[in-house]
Amino acid sequence: MKLHVQLFLPLLTAASRDHTPKHCTSLNSTCWPSPSAWSAFNASLSGKLLAPHPAASPCHLPAYNSELCSSAKQNWTSSDWRTAQPGAFSALVWELGPEGQCFINSTKEDPCQQGYVAEYMVRASSVSDIQQAVKWAAKWGLLLTVKNTGHDHLGRSSGEGSFGIWTHWLKGRVWHDSFTVKGGRENKGVPAVTLMAGEQWLDVYRDADIRGRIVVGGSARTVGAAGGWMTGGGHSPFSHFYGLGVDNVLEVEIVDANGEVKILNEYTDPEHFWAIRGGAGNAWGVIISVTYKTHPNPTHIQAIFAQYTTNDSTANREVVRRVLEALPAITEKGYIGYGTLADGPVGLILSQANATNSTRDEVLQILDQVGNVTGVETQAGTMEFPTWLDYCDLFLHDPNIATNIIDSSRLLTEDVLVNKTKELLDLMEAYPDMPGGFNFIGRVNNNERDKTSVHNSWKQSVGVFSMGIDWKDDAPLEEKRRKKLRGVEVSKRLETIVGKGSGTYVNEANPYEPNWKETFWGEKYDRLERIKRRVDPRGMFVCNRCVGGDIEYTP
Numbered sequence: 266m267k268l269h270v271q272l273f274l275p276l277l278t279a280a281s282r283d284h285t286p287k288h289c290t291s292l293n294s295t296c297w298p299s300p301s302a303w304s305a306f307n308a309s310l311s312g313k314l315l316a317p318h319p320a321a322s323p324c325h326l327p328a329y330n331s332e333l334c335s336s337a338k339q340n341w342t343s344s345d346w347r348t349a350q351p352g353a354f355s356a357l358v359w360e361l362g363p364e365g366q367c368f369i370n371s372t373k374e375d376p377c378q379q380g381y382v383a384e385y386m387v388r389a390s391s392v393s394d395i396q397q398a399v400k401w402a403a404k405w406g407l408l409l410t411v412k413n414t415g416h417d418h419l420g421r422s423s424g425e426g427s428f429g430i431w432t433h434w435l436k437g438r439v440w441h442d443s444f445t446v447k448g449g450r451e452n453k454g455v456p457a458v459t460l461m462a463g464e465q466w467l468d469v470y471r472d473a474d475i476r477g478r479i480v481v482g483g484s485a486r487t488v489g490a491a492g493g494w495m496t497g498g499g500h501s502p503f504s505h506f507y508g509l510g511v512d513n514v515l516e517v518e519i520v521d522a523n524g525e526v527k528i529l530n531e532y533t534d535p536e537h538f539w540a541i542r543g544g545a546g547n548a549w550g551v552i553i554s555v556t557y558k559t560h561p562n563p564t565h566i567q568a569i570f571a572q573y574t575t576n577d578s579t580a581n582r583e584v585v586r587r588v589l590e591a592l593p594a595i596t597e598k599g600y601i602g603y604g605t606l607a608d609g610p611v612g613l614i615l616s617q618a619n620a621t622n623s624t625r626d627e628v629l630q631i632l633d634q635v636g637n638v639t640g641v642e643t644q645a646g647t648m649e650f651p652t653w654l655d656y657c658d659l660f661l662h663d664p665n666i667a668t669n670i671i672d673s674s675r676l677l678t679e680d681v682l683v684n685k686t687k688e689l690l691d692l693m694e695a696y697p698d699m700p701g702g703f704n705f706i707g708r709v710n711n712n713e714r715d716k717t718s719v720h721n722s723w724k725q726s727v728g729v730f731s732m733g734i735d736w737k738d739d740a741p742l743e744e745k746r747r748k749k750l751r752g753v754e755v756s757k758r759l760e761t762i763v764g765k766g767s768g769t770y771v772n773e774a775n776p777y778e779p780n781w782k783e784t785f786w787g788e789k790y791d792r793l794e795r796i797k798r799r800v801d802p803r804g805m806f807v808c809n810r811c812v813g814g815d816i817e818y819t820p
């Protein structure tokens with residue numbers, strides 16, 4: 266995996282000629298600021314400059330510390346702990362880099378390399394910290410990374426030899442009964458909440474519950490509420506009613522490429538506002554806060570579970586086929602959820618706010634029919650939760666933290682689920698080491714779709730289908746590379762099955778996606794790139810497979 270310089274298309278404007286394709290990293294001592302320059306910068310930030318290391322560094326010499334090492338071991342897969350470490354990332358591959366070593370279980374004499382962890386990082390606790398950091402990166406031409414939780418699956422919050430901004434501690438929530446956007450022409454406000462960049466979903470849900478409200482957010486405890494989840498689109502258990510996260514954004518406050526504070530909404534800069542809602546990653550500026558519409562608490566949340574167990578592979582294939590074909594009918598009834606189709610029993614967890622008993626019973630009937638196959642044991646059940654928070658307390662556990670899972674995914678339409686079922690089943694059978702599943706099942710309220718930059722295939726989508734591959738930290742390099750290449754193969758085969766025009770959810774996509782511009786944004790890409798050249802002509806804000814950037818990791 267190397268940084269690749271990606272040349273702009275022939276259509277060069279004056280602005281894009283100024284774009285520096287290469288950024289300065291700590292690997293180049295000629296351009297990198299001197300220790301005394303860093304130290305002066307630290308002083309100007311009142312000491313908020315960190316020199317982070319990978320999360321297992323206290324388990325290795327020279328930084329060995331038995332207490333911190335045992336704490337790292339105990340908390341290794343905890344998302345609360347991991348998101349609070351400056352040098353930790355959920356997917357270890359984006360912490361250690363493709364060949365890096367700083368393993369949690371190796372001996373203390375084994376190396377701890379810096380990997381993709383930023384060389385220096387500003388622990389931002391004010392807007393001016395972010396402004397100073399952006400100006401510093403601009404002055405020296407540094408590769409700038411922005412880390413919030415470090416959950417990104419595509420490696421967009423780390424970078425070898427980079428200078429980082431860490432937004433995790435920029436906390437704050439302001440609840441509005443009647444919010445009007447800056448420069449707006451409506452004089453009637455709407456209920457809303459302004460979330461600072463470091464806020465995480467479960468904290469927001471707890472606070473919202475006290476106020477009898479919900480915010481459209483992820484099915485996750487620690488995912489950032491005002492970072493990459495939002496810029497990528499952000500799906501939610503409430504998307505059936507209220508759309509994607511981006512559809513609920515009223516205003517975003519950012520630090521732009523000049524280090525200036527800028528308020529984005531549909532009046533101040535409609536194009537930039539359009540781009541940041543779906544344009545993904547950190548390509549559009551450093552977010553200070555996001556203001557979302559809020560919605561009333563539902564009367565209850567109805568959840569449905571189904572699990573299908575069998576020892577017979579033919580029967581299992583039949584169940585998976587039936588699940589795929591049943592999804593359109595289930596989502597039509599307003600249910601949203603998650604599904605596992607391999608690697609153990611086939612299972613679905615579905616939910617709906619304010620669901621009636623009769624739609625619940627209709628969905629249960631569909632699920633019973635799915636399991637009506639000889640040799641298959643069906644377990645199905647329902648649960649009613651008085652509040653969304655009760656549901657969260659039971660289900661939001663942030664699995665798969667500190668693994669190396671790499672997904673290959675596509676948004677699937679009813680047409681594909683019904684007419685390409687055999688192809689999907691064959692693909693899953695051909696790659697048993699890449700268990701298939703749904704990161705999101707559901708139809709999304711599309712009222713605002715054309716006002717945001719997410720892929721148009723969200724309009725017809727019934728869910729995000731993905732197949733993931735994983736490896737042990739200390740697996741041989743040959744195995745790591747082979748598995749990454751398998752992920753790319755599956756992406757290509759998925760493209761053949763669903764067609765070139767079908768997109769995916771950028772936050773749950775393959776980090777090495779071949780035709781990423783088309784797959785992530787389709788026909789919206791060109792407009793995004795034009796906006797990018799205007800708002801960030803020097804290419805300050807770059808990340809892997811981000812709009813107009815020059816970082817394209819290879820397996």
Ligand SMILES: Cc1cc2nc3c(=O)[nH]c(=O)nc-3n(C[C@H](O)[C@H](O)[C@H](O)COP(=O)(O)OP(=O)(O)OC[C@H]3O[C@@H](n4cnc5c(N)ncnc54)[C@H](O)[C@@H]3O)c2cc1C
Pocket residue numbers: 355410411412413414415416417418421422432462482483484485487488489490491492493494495496497498499500501545546547548550551552553663664772773808
């Ligand atoms: C356990 C888990 C559960 C998940 N559940 C869901 C789900 O239910 N729904 C869903 O849609 N997705 C879900 N995701 C995917 C999630 O949306 C992505 O991982 C997303 O990238 C996380 O954003 P973050 O800001 O928390 O992470 P980070 O890795 O810190 O950041 C991701 C990207 O956003 C940029 N960024 C972050 N903060 C800022 C900022 N202040 N300004 C500018 N750029 C910024 C980073 O530079 C990077 O490019 C889940 C992921 C995990 C690990």
Ligand SMILES: *[C@@H]1O[C@H](CO)[C@@H](O)[C@H](O)[C@H]1NC(C)=O
Pocket residue numbers: 293294295296
């Ligand atoms: C290192 O930085 C110098 C000064 O900016 C530049 O001229 C040189 O090309 C860089 N070297 C590498 C290997 O990037």
Ligand SMILES: *[C@@H]1O[C@H](CO)[C@@H](O)[C@H](O)[C@H]1NC(C)=O
Pocket residue numbers: 307308311312313314315316385
């Ligand atoms: C920045 O300054 C603080 C306070 O003086 C210090 O604790 C910290 O180690 C410094 N950071 C770096 C990277 O040297």
Ligand SMILES: *[C@@H]1O[C@H](CO)[C@@H](O)[C@H](O)[C@H]1NC(C)=O
Pocket residue numbers: 335336337339340343345346
């Ligand atoms: C991490 O582990 C230690 C025990 O070593 C425990 O006391 C602490 O609460 C844990 N921290 C987090 C954030 O989970």
Ligand SMILES: *[C@@H]1O[C@H](CO)[C@@H](O)[C@H](O)[C@H]1NC(C)=O
Pocket residue numbers: 369370738
């Ligand atoms: C480290 O070792 C522990 C105990 O043997 C084991 O449970 C854990 O899975 C190992 N972790 C990794 C990342 O290999």
Ligand SMILES: *[C@@H]1O[C@H](CO)[C@@H](O)[C@H](O)[C@H]1NC(C)=O
Pocket residue numbers: 506561562563564618619
């Ligand atoms: C659920 O019902 C409550 C009470 O009637 C209402 O306020 C809320 O808007 C409803 N939510 C949805 C998603 O229908």
Ligand SMILES: *[C@@H]1O[C@H](CO)[C@@H](O)[C@H](O)[C@H]1NC(C)=O
Pocket residue numbers: 574575576640641642
């Ligand atoms: C699968 O096989 C095991 C062991 O042979 C048996 O106990 C179990 O009942 C079987 N399950 C089904 C669904 O047939």
Ligand SMILES: *[C@@H]1O[C@H](CO)[C@@H](O)[C@H](O)[C@H]1NC(C)=O
Pocket residue numbers: 622
């Ligand atoms: C819905 O079903 C639950 C249990 O399945 C029951 O307790 C409740 O009374 C039912 N509600 C209505 C309106 O029938």
Ligand SMILES: *[C@@H]1O[C@H](CO)[C@@H](O)[C@H](O)[C@H]1NC(C)=O
Pocket residue numbers: 633634637
């Ligand atoms: C199961 O399928 C058979 C036909 O294959 C049908 O006769 C039977 O009614 C079905 N049972 C249920 C509960 O749907």
Ligand SMILES: *[C@@H]1O[C@H](CO)[C@@H](O)[C@H](O)[C@H]1NC(C)=O
Pocket residue numbers: 679680681683684
């Ligand atoms: C499946 O394909 C047929 C033939 O092309 C088409 O008529 C039908 O509408 C498709 N089904 C769905 C659900 O799109």
